[in-house]
Amino acid sequence: TPRVFSGIQPSGGLTLGNYLGAIKRFVDMQGAAFETIYCMVDLHAITVWQDPADLTRNTRELCAGFIAAGIDPTQSILINQSQVPEHAQLAWIFNCVARMGWMGRMTQWKDKAGKNAEAASLGLFAYPALMAADILIYHATHVPVGEDQKQHLELTRDIATKFNHDYGVDFFPITEPVIEGAATRVMSLRDGSKKMSKSDPSDMSRINMTDDADAIAKKIRKAKTDPEPLPDTLKGLDDRPEARNLVNIYAALADMSAEQVIADHAGQQFGQFKPALVDLAVEKLAPISTEMARLMDDPAEIDRILAAGALRAREITAPILRKTYDIVGMVPPP
Numbered sequence: 001t002p003r004v005f006s007g008i009q010p011s012g013g014l015t016l017g018n019y020l021g022a023i024k025r026f027v028d029m030q031g032a033a034f035e036t037i038y039c040m041v042d043l044h045a046i047t048v049w050q051d052p053a054d055l056t057r058n059t060r061e062l063c064a065g066f067i068a069a070g071i072d073p074t075q076s077i078l079i080n081q082s083q084v085p086e087h088a089q090l091a092w093i094f095n096c097v098a099r100m101g102w103m104g105r106m107t108q109w110k111d112k113a114g115k116n117a118e119a120a121s122l123g124l125f126a127y128p129a130l131m132a133a134d135i136l137i138y139h140a141t142h143v144p145v146g147e148d149q150k151q152h153l154e155l156t157r158d159i160a161t162k163f164n165h166d167y168g169v170d171f172f173p174i175t176e177p178v179i180e181g182a183a184t185r186v187m188s189l190r191d192g193s194k195k196m197s198k199s200d201p202s203d204m205s206r207i208n209m210t211d212d213a214d215a216i217a218k219k220i221r222k223a224k225t226d227p228e229p230l231p232d233t234l235k236g237l238d239d240r241p242e243a244r245n246l247v248n249i250y251a252a253l254a255d256m257s258a259e260q261v262i263a264d265h266a267g268q269q270f271g272q273f274k275p276a277l278v279d280l281a282v283e284k285l286a287p288i289s290t291e292m293a294r295l296m297d298d299p300a301e302i303d304r305i306l307a308a309g310a311l312r313a314r315e316i317t318a319p320i321l322r323k324t325y326d327i328v329g330m331v332p333p334p
């Protein structure tokens with residue numbers, strides 16, 4: 001069976017963008033067709049400063065979010081990155097395979113380091129090599145992600161290709177990004193040209209997975225739109241990023257295509273469409289946030305789930321790391 005790996009950073013609360021672009025699709029891939037491994041990537045999170053107590057809490061809350069959204073920890077392997085040391089060990093090897101120039105071209109690096117790259121952490125620069133290691137330490141072949149991760153996945157392929165070529169082996173697979181669905185790029189509710197992000201300073205720009213029904217309703221009601229009614233074809237949304245975003249969110253929440261949503265709501269004003277979206281969002285998201293809160297009441301149980309996941313993961317990662325060291329020429333331990 002093909003193996004799926006993906007991760008999310010515990011760098012703040014989960015957003016609707018993380019849910020629709022990632023977690024909901026992780027749930028869809030769970031089942032007989034794939035072996036699924038999902039990860040809280042805490043080592044990635046600390047590439048920018050994280051308050052230690054917040055990091056612990058956010059990691060547990062992310063785990064609760066995965067489970068509440070439908071990831072079954074007995075069916076999928078659910079892990080916290082730092083508990084499976086082979087991720088970081090393989091990342092070092094990949095730091096020596098990847099080239100400075102490749103990393104310097106990453107748009108996420110350029111965006112996050114900004115104008116003051118001298119002050120950014122070395123870890124932020126090396127981020128994509130760790131991400132390649134996360135994936136390839138499982139020989140994963142499929143990686144479901146949002147649109148923003150496409151470039152990092154291309155780099156993962158480059159690293160696998162160069163490693164295989166340099167050492168004359170056919171060891172690491174060339175991974176396929178899986179960027180599908182109506183909401184591969186959920187945009188900010190305040191600005192249709194920016195992606196919805198947990199680190200946006202404005203809380204009104206995003207829906208958090210912990211928001212209650214009132215907060216969800218308020219944010220959607222206040223979401224930026226234009227004065228035109230909804231068109232009768234998708235094409236009519238081409239220059240209307242905010243309207244397009246709300247249609248995409250509706251489609252992804254309802255498991256419909258954006259075309260279907262337009263067909264059903266053509267000609268409606270936002271005064272009509274937004275309340276329909278509020279109802280749908282509350283119906284789909286409220287049970288998840290309630291379940292997250294329930295799970296968070298028992299952090300020891302979450303820790304047990306993560307520990308069990310790490311044991312299962314290491315059955316896969318330890319032999320792959322051993323083989324990698326062997327290929328590289330490291331003297332094996334007795």
Ligand code: AQP
Binds near residue numbers: 144
């Ligand atoms: N707005 C989005 N639309 C669709 N998918 C998204 N993802 C994130 N934002 C959107 C997808 O969620 C997964 C995990 O992302 P992450 O938390 O590891 O990193 P990120 O992309 O940096 O997420 P944020 O929310 O934007 O965090 P900050 O603000 O800390 O940078 C990925 O699959 C991503 O594509």
